Structure formats: C-alpha cells, structure tokens
Amino acid sequence: MKHITAKDNPTLKFIQKLLKSAKFRRESSAFVCEGKRLCEDALLSGCEIKSLVVSDTALDKYSDLTEKISQKSEEAIVLPDSLYAKISDTKTPQGILCVIKTLDNPSLFDKIKCNGKFLALDNIQDPVNLGTILRTAEAFGIDGIILSSDCCDIYSPKVVRGSMGAVFRLSYTIVDSVESFLNSYRDINSFAAVVDRNAEKLTDISFDGSCVVCIGNEGNGLRRSVIGACGKAFTIPMNGRAESLNAAIASSVIMWEMVK
Numbered sequence: 001m002k003h004i005t006a007k008d009n010p011t012l013k014f015i016q017k018l019l020k021s022a023k024f025r026r027e028s029s030a031f032v033c034e035g036k037r038l039c040e041d042a043l044l045s046g047c048e049i050k051s052l053v054v055s056d057t058a059l060d061k062y063s064d065l066t067e068k069i070s071q072k073s074e075e076a077i078v079l080p081d082s083l084y085a086k087i088s089d090t091k092t093p094q095g096i097l098c099v100i101k102t103l104d105n106p107s108l109f110d111k112i113k114c115n116g117k118f119l120a121l122d123n124i125q126d127p128v129n130l131g132t133i134l135r136t137a138e139a140f141g142i143d144g145i146i147l148s149s150d151c152c153d154i155y156s157p158k159v160v161r162g163s164m165g166a167v168f169r170l171s172y173t174i175v176d177s178v179e180s181f182l183n184s185y186r187d188i189n190s191f192a193a194v195v196d197r198n199a200e201k202l203t204d205i206s207f208d209g210s211c212v213v214c215i216g217n218e219g220n221g222l223r224r225s226v227i228g229a230c231g232k233a234f235t236i237p238m239n240g241r242a243e244s245l246n247a248a249i250a251s252s253v254i255m256w257e258m259v260k
Helices: 010-020 022-028 036-044 056-061 063-072 081-087 127-140 157-162 178-184 224-229 247-259
Strands: 030-034 049-055 075-079 096-101 117-121 144-148 172-175 189-193 211-215 232-235
Touching (some): 010 022, 010 030, 010 049, 010 075, 010 096, 022 030, 030 036, 036 049, 036 063, 036 096, 049 063, 056 063, 056 075, 063 075, 063 096, 075 081, 117 178, 117 247, 127 157, 127 247, 178 211, 189 224, 211 247
Parallel strands (some): 117 211, 144 172, 189 211, 189 232
Antiparallel strands (some): 049 096
16 A cells, blocks of 8 residues: 655545546546445445545554455555545545446446336436435336436435445446437336326336336426327325425335336
C-alpha cells in the first residue's frame, strides 16, 4: 500500500471530481463507493476495483477486508485520518472507499429471458428514490432495470448508498429513451403506471410472462410518448384524497404485484 500525505495528490483529486460530477463519472467510466459494507459488497460482487483508499485508523480496524480488497485493486492508498475526512462524502466517515469501474452493460438486454420481470424508469430525478427502487428491486427479484438517459445518475454517491449494494448486483442498462427501448422489444408485455382513477387497477393486472413496467418522473409522471408505447396502462387504487404516491413507494407496491 502507498502512503500519501499531500492533499494535491492526483488520485485524491480524481476521487473528489468523481464524487461531485456526474459528467466526470461518465467520462471516466468510474464511480465511488464509501463505507465498509459497500466496499465489501463491491468485492464480493466481483466489481472491477480501480483504487482502494483507507485512513490510518481504518487500515487497522478493517485489516482483513483492506488486505482482500488491495489484492484485487489496481492501487491501494493509505491516508492520515484528517486527510481522508477532507475527501469523504459522508458525515461520519468509516475511513474506507473504493473507486469502481462503471457497470452498465446494455448487452445484458440483448436477449430478455422468458418470464423476466423488468422495471423501466423514465426521468426519475431524486437519488434517494432511485437508490430505494434499486434496493427494493433486488429484494423482490426483479430481473433488470432500464433507465432513461435523463434519470439522475445511478453512480451518484446517494444512489450507491441508498441501494445498499444492489447497484453492484442488479442488471441494468441506460437507454436514450424508454420509448425507444419499448419499440425495440414489441414482443414483451409493457405497462404504464399512471395517475388516472379511470385506468385499470393494478390489482386487476396480470404480469404473467416477460413484462416491463414503466414508472415516471416524481412530479410529472410518465411522458405521453412512453404511455403511448406501452401495451396497457394501470393505476394504483387509493382511498381518500391522496392523488399519488412517492415514486419509490409506488414502485415497491408495483414490484410486489409483479412477482407475487
């Protein structure tokens, strides 16, 4: 492991840019995961680890883990606790982070398996919502996630933390638009989740066979073009005066119905 004490080290500057800029993450094909559990998840999930960075304290505290990760990473760096705190993206740093190669793999969707259940996210903007959706999708056994290119960055620190490691294990792909994806897979049953009390109820929908369900933007819902590309639309029946649910909660309800 290499010990660094200078804050202007190129690797540290690289990490800070990854944490702050979605554009830089895309250009660099890399992102950051921070914390013992996430770094361990990245290792166990077989992610390509470009860098391991640990504080002096964490090196002693997590010696077994840091040794295992350092053997799989391209470089391993040890920082003084005070310097690590300056690059950390968390309020109470555990002193360990990894730089991971981005995982998006469109080829995973070249052949959608029979009876697969997929979720398509159209312009989701809240990183907390996206992280929760990914975590729930893994828990319910959803086969894959499709994200429109204008969704919030799946590699942002908030999404990675919120997904609790699901981002490492779920199959997903980023597409120009959900509409274009649906048009490429006309043989799949496709459904639009809408806020319309006159639409068919979610509880009356059959999700047999391979299917994809589309979830829209938190404030505006699905774009009309996406709704038009879907074979059927449904709504989550609600009582009282509630008009809609939070995108992550709505997705959770829908995914439960998809797999039950």
